[in-house]
Amino acid sequence: MSARALGQAKDLDPGFHLALLMLDELVGRQASPAGRVGGMIARTGARGRLRRMNLWLRLFLACGLLSTLSLGGLAWWQQRGFADGFVAYLDSVAHDRAVLVADRLADLYVAEQGWDRLRTDPMRFGGLLEGRPEGRPPQPPAPTVPRMPPPVPATDDFGRPAPGPAADSALFTRLRLVDAEGRYVAGSRRSTQPLEPVPVRVDDETVGYVEVAALPAAGGSLEQVFASGQRQATWTAVLVAIGVALLLGLLLARRIVRPLRDLSAGTQALAAGDYAQRIDVPAGDEIGALARDFNHLAHSLAEAREARRRWGQDIAHELRTPIAVLQAELQTLIDGVRPLDRTALVSLDAECTRLATLVGDLKSLELAEAGALEYRFAQEDFGELVDERVASHRSGLQAAGLAVAWHAPSGSVQLSLDRQRMAQLIDNLLLNARLYTDAPGEVAVSLRADDDAVQLVVEDSAPGVTDHDLPRLFDRLFRADPARERGRGGSGLGLAICEAIARAHGGSIAASHAALGGLRVSVSLPRGAG
Numbered sequence: 001m002s003a004r005a006l007g008q009a010k011d012l013d014p015g016f017h018l019a020l021l022m023l024d025e026l027v028g029r030q031a032s033p034a035g036r037v038g039g040m041i042a043r044t045g046a047r048g049r050l051r052r053m054n055l056w057l058r059l060f061l062a063c064g065l066l067s068t069l070s071l072g073g074l075a076w077w078q079q080r081g082f083a084d085g086f087v088a089y090l091d092s093v094a095h096d097r098a099v100l101v102a103d104r105l106a107d108l109y110v111a112e113q114g115w116d117r118l119r120t121d122p123m124r125f126g127g128l129l130e131g132r133p134e135g136r137p138p139q140p141p142a143p144t145v146p147r148m149p150p151p152v153p154a155t156d157d158f159g160r161p162a163p164g165p166a167a168d169s170a171l172f173t174r175l176r177l178v179d180a181e182g183r184y185v186a187g188s189r190r191s192t193q194p195l196e197p198v199p200v201r202v203d204d205e206t207v208g209y210v211e212v213a214a215l216p217a218a219g220g221s222l223e224q225v226f227a228s229g230q231r232q233a234t235w236t237a238v239l240v241a242i243g244v245a246l247l248l249g250l251l252l253a254r255r256i257v258r259p260l261r262d263l264s265a266g267t268q269a270l271a272a273g274d275y276a277q278r279i280d281v282p283a284g285d286e287i288g289a290l291a292r293d294f295n296h297l298a299h300s301l302a303e304a305r306e307a308r309r310r311w312g313q314d315i316a317h318e319l320r321t322p323i324a325v326l327q328a329e330l331q332t333l334i335d336g337v338r339p340l341d342r343t344a345l346v347s348l349d350a351e352c353t354r355l356a357t358l359v360g361d362l363k364s365l366e367l368a369e370a371g372a373l374e375y376r377f378a379q380e381d382f383g384e385l386v387d388e389r390v391a392s393h394r395s396g397l398q399a400a401g402l403a404v405a406w407h408a409p410s411g412s413v414q415l416s417l418d419r420q421r422m423a424q425l426i427d428n429l430l431l432n433a434r435l436y437t438d439a440p441g442e443v444a445v446s447l448r449a450d451d452d453a454v455q456l457v458v459e460d461s462a463p464g465v466t467d468h469d470l471p472r473l474f475d476r477l478f479r480a481d482p483a484r485e486r487g488r489g490g491s492g493l494g495l496a497i498c499e500a501i502a503r504a505h506g507g508s509i510a511a512s513h514a515a516l517g518g519l520r521v522s523v524s525l526p527r528g529a530g
Contacts, residue, residue: 125177195212275299381412401440404442429521
């Protein structure tokens with residue numbers, strides 16, 4: 001870009017001049033291969049520095065850049081519109097004044113029968129602009145009369161110069177009179193392109209024209225002083241607004257980043273195993289929700305670690321008992337204290353069976369909770385399946401001194417289910433009732449169905465379960481009385497496996513107090529299960 005063009009841009013607007021300088025510098029750098037390579041290296045380095053910046057600094061710079069561009073662009077657009085509108089206003093004022101001057105010049109033309117006297121005395125033209133009779137020069141005041149201070153230039157409601165003597169003096173530099181042939185008579189001798197001329201008419205004949213020269217780009221008139229003041233006030237307000245926006249952006253960036261730093265420190269603490277870490281962010285926005293999720297995650301991890309610790313202890317405890325019994329019986333056989341007969345072998349087989357059952361239940365439960373337990377769903381008559389399993393357990397229940405009541409549905413109950421897994425669920429419930437119900441007692445099984453769901457209920461007589469233990473019955477290896485219940489032969493995993501199977505079928509399982517005095521377990525399955 002040429003120096004002349006830059007100089008003209010500087011005369012127009014300082015902000016626009018600065019933008020052109022930046023554009024010229026950018027074009028100059030890209031004009032040669034070395035400049036292009038240097039620009040690429042600079043941009044790559046800038047991106048690297050931007051990535052290394054702290055988040056609060058990037059937010060602050062983004063806020064500053066946005067406010068600067070928006071306010072600067074708004075101010076530039078406002079100044080551009082103001083300049084165009086102000087020039088149009090001044091031209092309108094000048095045209096209106098030219099109309100008044102044309103009327104005075106028409107009277108003068110009639111009085112003097114031409115423009116000859118006005119050609120020889122150009123100062124009379126200025127008098128006509130100020131409204132003095134026949135354009136005579138002003139008379140000096142008498143020496144004895146004290147002179148008053150000059151009046152303050154009048155302005156309109158918008159702070160703009162109002163038409164008057166001062167404005168007429170400024171107009172003297174823009175107005176000129178030419179005769180009907182376009183020859184110069186009086187007034188301004190500027191060579192700028194005039195605006196639309198105002199004819200001077202006498203008896204419907206045009207005897208001359210009052211021309212208004214175009215407003216100059218630079219000067220010292222009151223109008224231009226006013227425009228310069230407005231421009232300075234606008235840019236000052238923009239700078240103040242940008243400063244306030246930067247300050248607010250800094251405060252906002254720090255407010256946003258502070259809880260994120262706390263979350264980062266808390267995450268590092270969680271990674272190090274400190275699950276007691278909590279974040280206190282009272283805000284109700286997205287960052288507050290993230291902090292609450294973090295606290296929930298820390299609580300869940302702490303509970304999972306505690307459950308894993310208890311799980312390991314419970315497994316070790318459960319495996320230790322059958323292994324200790326096996327070791328004791330084998331030792332008595334080795335020492336010859338007990339003869340190796342059928343009774344000893346049956347006892348060893350029972351302990352091995354119990355150990356294998358516990359290991360199998362553990363494997364089934366782990367597969368179910370991991371979602372890896374295989375299910376083969378098919379349309380089955382659930383009532384027929386329950387009837388089959390009750391018949392299979394009836395002799396064992398009766399041998400334990402328990403009466404069996406089976407309330408079968410009146411019709412077929414069709415469900416999509418895995419027959420093997422659902423049979424395992426029913427077997428576990430009936431086995432649980434047989435192991436933990438005192439004789440003589442009772443076990444009642446019922447099946448109810450409606451259009452939406454099917455409910456299987458297994459309840460038994462005393463002993464019952466306390467309110468404190470009811471919610472924990474489906475925990476792994478939980479026993480209300482471990483010393484007593486282990487002697488009954490249960491693994492402590494039956495109800496947990498039942499819960500996993502019910503969930504896999506889209507249903508639920510719950511425990512409550514039974515009307516018979518013992519435990520009531522209900523399994524609800526949707527008709528669309530599977």
